[in-house]
């Protein structure tokens with residue numbers, strides 16, 4: 001059997017990273033909306049995580065940020081003239097709209113797409129569906145460029161199938177891999193694909209949150225599973241508990257993470273917890289390989305602590321000896337209850353044996369932890385060899401990107417700066433250079449004009 005691995009493709013933070021309070025239902029985004037940001041530090045924090053994982057022996061890739069402020073969106077909404085005039089009018093007449101088209105939110109690549117490995121799909125290819133992110137305007141404009149970047153990164157139709165996004169309406173609200181995980185014995189073998197939704201669009205009798213939006217629907221997940229050619233026997237759907245969405249858990253990856261034979265989640269994460277377990281075990285099917293449900297009780301760690309610390313927004317990484325490392329943000333270490341829980345967990349009889357902490361404060365202040373920043377792509381040897389090699393992290397790419405960030409990024413940005421035409425020019429120059437570094441071709445609108 002050929003070797004297979006799980007690669008992580010992280011979003012490189014773009015030059016316009018800022019805090020604009022754009023995400024209703026995301027507590028951090030709301031709380032930090034008036035704070036100045038530091039795009040340079042944000043990009044470097046992300047890059048350090050990528051390099052560390054590559055150094056640990058994991059396959060690590062980079063997904064390029066998008067062109068922001070996005071002038072074509074402003075033009076489609078009636079602003080006219082030169083790019084500088086479009087920017088000036090938007091800043092004057094609709095500053096919140098300008099903030100929305102300036103967000104660097106594509107950094108959270110867990111929301112870029114849902115990915116099904118070749119071992120799970122009927123046609124034996126790796127399938128990608130870029131998420132429509134329709135619930136938030138600033139994110140709904142990501143999928144076109146996301147699709148172009150994914151196609152430039154996984155650029156071989158023999159191995160990679162790229163689907164269009166689902167219809168961009170609430171009924172098919174799709175937040176991508178933030179609400180999807182996969183359990184398997186080996187990355188190259190057929191696994192169990194686990195889809196988590198916030199509500200049903202068509203069955204209005206099913207419960208839904210009252211205060212904050214459920215961004216992702218059951219119908220979206222079912223459509224992705226069909227398009228990817230998944231085996232219904234190996235596919236599980238579960239509803240997120242509406243109460244935790246109302247408590248600030250806007251994606252399932254804020255309250256659960258899965259990998260290999262481990263499902264690590266909070267006891268209040270799912271509406272029907274026992275059914276979730278029974279469904280996963282039925283799909284898992286193999287009585288000889290143990291499956292671990294690592295359920296964190298409310299008395300040990302509250303939902304509020306989860307939202308504050310992002311304990312579950314962690315990366316669960318498999319080592320060759322079967323042990324796993326949990327990659328967590330610094331906020332986990334700073335929360336006494338959560339840190340005590342984790343120190344106890346690594347001594348229990350589960351594969352989770354190590355914890356690695358990263359400072360991702362810049363991203364965390366917008367509600368994005370280690371797991372938000374990465375898109376998982378399980379690949380066999382042939383597929384890995386077919387990935388655009390310029391996007392894979394190594395010592396040289398790390399050096400190149402560090403220098404590139406130093407050259408192009410500002411270390412302070414407030415909302416008023418988004419109107420600065422120099423920021424637009426700087427960003428375009430940076431991205432133009434980046435497409436050469438990552439050998440992506442022309443993926444941006446400004447490169448096509």
Ligand SMILES: N=C(N)NCCC[C@H](NC(=O)CCC(=O)O)C(=O)O
Nearest residue numbers: 020021022023026029110178251372
């Ligand atoms: N959990 C995962 N997988 N991703 C986190 C995404 C955070 C993102 N925040 C933002 O878009 C805030 C932008 C601002 O307010 O400026 C969001 O809410 O969609």
